[in-house]
Amino acid sequence: EFLRGLLNSAAQGVRVLSLGCASGEEPYSIAMTALHAGWMPGGIIIHAIDRNPSAIERAKMGRFGQFSLREDVPAWAVAHLTPHGDEVEVSPLVRSMVQFRVGDMMAAGALTANDAYDVVFCRNVLIYLNAGARERLLGTIAERLRLGGLLFVGHAEPLLLPKSRYQRLPNAHSFAVERADGASRVEAAAMVRPERMVVPERTRVSALPEVDRGAAVQARVPVEPGPSLEEARLLANAGKVAESEAMVKAILARSGPDAAALELLGTLRMAARDPEQARRHFEQAVYLEPTRTTSLLQLALIREKVGDHSGATLLWERAKRAGGQS
Numbered sequence: 001e002f003l004r005g006l007l008n009s010a011a012q013g014v015r016v017l018s019l020g021c022a023s024g025e026e027p028y029s030i031a032m033t034a035l036h037a038g039w040m041p042g043g044i045i046i047h048a049i050d051r052n053p054s055a056i057e058r059a060k061m062g063r064f065g066q067f068s069l070r071e072d073v074p075a076w077a078v079a080h081l082t083p084h085g086d087e088v089e090v091s092p093l094v095r096s097m098v099q100f101r102v103g104d105m106m107a108a109g110a111l112t113a114n115d116a117y118d119v120v121f122c123r124n125v126l127i128y129l130n131a132g133a134r135e136r137l138l139g140t141i142a143e144r145l146r147l148g149g150l151l152f153v154g155h156a157e158p159l160l161l162p163k164s165r166y167q168r169l170p171n172a173h174s175f176a177v178e179r180a181d182g183a184s185r186v187e188a189a190a191m192v193r194p195e196r197m198v199v200p201e202r203t204r205v206s207a208l209p210e211v212d213r214g215a216a217v218q219a220r221v222p223v224e225p226g227p228s229l230e231e232a233r234l235l236a237n238a239g240k241v242a243e244s245e246a247m248v249k250a251i252l253a254r255s256g257p258d259a260a261a262l263e264l265l266g267t268l269r270m271a272a273r274d275p276e277q278a279r280r281h282f283e284q285a286v287y288l289e290p291t292r293t294t295s296l297l298q299l300a301l302i303r304e305k306v307g308d309h310s311g312a313t314l315l316w317e318r319a320k321r322a323g324g325q326s
Contacts, residue, residue: 018121019125020122021056024062028062030098045099047117053102064088071233072260083312120151120152123153123175127157150169151176232247257284259285
């Protein structure tokens with residue numbers, strides 16, 4: 001709703017910035033999402049900055065290997081991807097929507113006076129900075145993010161933001177904050193709390209038969225939460241393949257078979273140069289969820305690497321059909 005309002009009001013298109021874009025997965029994903037939402041290519045302007053020149057050159061090519069598919073690929077995104085040997089290639093239309101440039105987000109003048117944005121993505125960067133560097137970066141972003149604009153951060157990073165300048169959106173599971181001076185409409189909305197739930201008498205522990213009371217009380221003891229799949233992905237993104245793999249295995253041991261976890265485990269096995277075990281994990285993921293797009297793409301790339309072009313083509317077609325069903 002917020003971005004739809006921006007689209008309607010922005011005469012020159014909604015301006016989006018991806019900071020620390022690396023090899024381009026994030027800005028291309030933003031472009032694909034905009035197209036899927038029905039936006040015209042000229043309705044959104046995407047700038048992507050990274051300090052690594054080789055990463056920027058790689059990003060401009062729009063080709064990605066299997067480790068880039070460690071995040072879920074929505075089924076509808078397959079229409080913007082094509083096989084290119086043992087890689088996937090982003091469509092020319094999507095590539096044309098992103099403007100890449102080399103720049104150090106921590107350096108003075110990284111964003112010029114001509115850079116003004118409605119939305120900024122700076123995900124999983126703040127947690128690696130000390131307090132001083134974090135403050136400088138957030139100050140730079142605030143100077144170039146318009147009042148009322150959105151800043152997207154990692155799932156663990158909203159607590160690192162100054163409340164006087166950024167306010168969390170009330171949307172559930174959102175890692176976006178609104179740039180605001182002092183209290184905002186978001187802060188006011190966050191003050192609304194649902195009424196306390198009244199538990200019917202028959203479900204209270206005191207109303208249970210004596211023989212069940214001990215078990216009921218024991219069930220109420222809070223259980224220490226285990227690692228999450230998102231934490232495992234963060235480790236993978238940081239290049240900590242072994243630690244991520246151990247965490248995924250712990251999640252599977254605790255919760256049982258899960259397609260997303262098996263998919264990530266397969267990607268980690270590929271990073272460890274174990275394609276045979278990776279293939280088994282991807283096949284298990286597809287068995288649990290036959291339209292699991294990312295696993296289908298991974299299996300297609302594995303087939304391509306061993307020279308099974310017809311098998312790879314069949315898997316690509318399955319992934320496209322999954323996109324048509326979404």
